Amino acid sequence: EAGVAQSPRYKIIEKRQSVAFWCNPISGHATLYWYQQILGQGPKLLIQFQNNGVVDDSQLPKDRFSAERLKGVDSTLKIQPAKLEDSAVYLCASSQGLAVAYEQYFGPGTRLTVT
Amino acid sequence: DQQVKQNSPSLSVQEGRISILNCDYTNSMFDYFLWYKKYPAEGPTFLISISSIKDKNEDGRFTVFLNKSAKHLSLHIVPSQPGDSAVYFCAASNAGNNRKLIWGLGTSLAVNP
Numbered sequence: 001e002a003g004v005a006q007s008p009r010y011k012i013i014e015k016r017q018s019v020a021f022w023c024n025p026i027s028g029h030a031t032l033y034w035y036q037q038i039l040g041q042g043p044k045l046l047i048q049f050q051n052n053g054v055v056d057d058s059q060l061p062k063d064r065f066s067a068e069r070l071k072g073v074d075s076t077l078k079i080q081p082a083k084l085e086d087s088a089v090y091l092c093a094s095s096q097g098l099a100v101a102y103e104q105y106f107g108p109g110t111r112l113t114v115t
Numbered sequence: 116d117q118q119v120k121q122n123s124p125s126l127s128v129q130e131g132r133i134s135i136l137n138c139d140y141t142n143s144m145f146d147y148f149l150w151y152k153k154y155p156a157e158g159p160t161f162l163i164s165i166s167s168i169k170d171k172n173e174d175g176r177f178t179v180f181l182n183k184s185a186k187h188l189s190l191h192i193v194p195s196q197p198g199d200s201a202v203y204f205c206a207a208s209n210a211g212n213n214r215k216l217i218w219g220l221g222t223s224l225a226v227n228p
Contacts, residue, residue: 004158012214035220041220041221042206042219042221043159043204043205043216044218045215045216082163091158093158098214099214101147101164103122103161104161105160105161106157106159106160107158108156108158109156109157109158
């Protein structure tokens with residue numbers, strides 16, 4: 001079974017530039033998550049999708065971050081414009097459903113450096 | 116405000132001995148707890164979980180203990196192996212339709228041969 005795929009793995013941009021991350025979840029997984037993990041901290045949920053609908057985006061900085069999951073499969077996360085404090089690893093995860101007993105499977109993450 | 120606390124940033128143990136990783140939480144509404152393991156340059160992987168109706172869950176070398184009155188849980192690894200060297204995250208979820216995970220800061224475990 002293929003795991004969660006993310007690209008790119010690394011990205012370096014200057015502040016005020018834009019960047020986009022892509023995630024392909026495990027086939028058949030209805031729930032998709034985007035997390036931000038700053039160095040030395042635990043993952044922080046940015047947005048959670050159930051199929052192509054948003055379940056929770058309460059911690060997404062909506063003035064600069066946007067995400068979509070068209071057709072309920074792949075997802076993209078965009079930052080526009082980027083700030084220095086956006087430097088972090090962006091993790092995508094998927095699970096079979098919303099119930100917490102469903103294990104979340106994580107991709108390898110995209111390491112973003114904003115200079 | 117950190118609702119899930121892992122107060123030890125790092126832990127070092129000898130191969131074959133027991134590793135004990137601790138986690139404290141402040142929100143009494145949390146009813147499901149999970150441990151994830153993370154290797155460098157990889158995403159976290161699920162290790163073991165426990166529901167608040169239990170006080171112990173065991174899976175091979177890994178056991179999680181939950182003390183609800185103390186709002187404390189611990190992960191025991193026996194015996195520890197060098198391949199267990201990783202960052203371990205404690206996460207908690209509260210009852211409700213949207214079961215968002217709240218994560219601790221992680222504990223870096225080093226198992227020395």
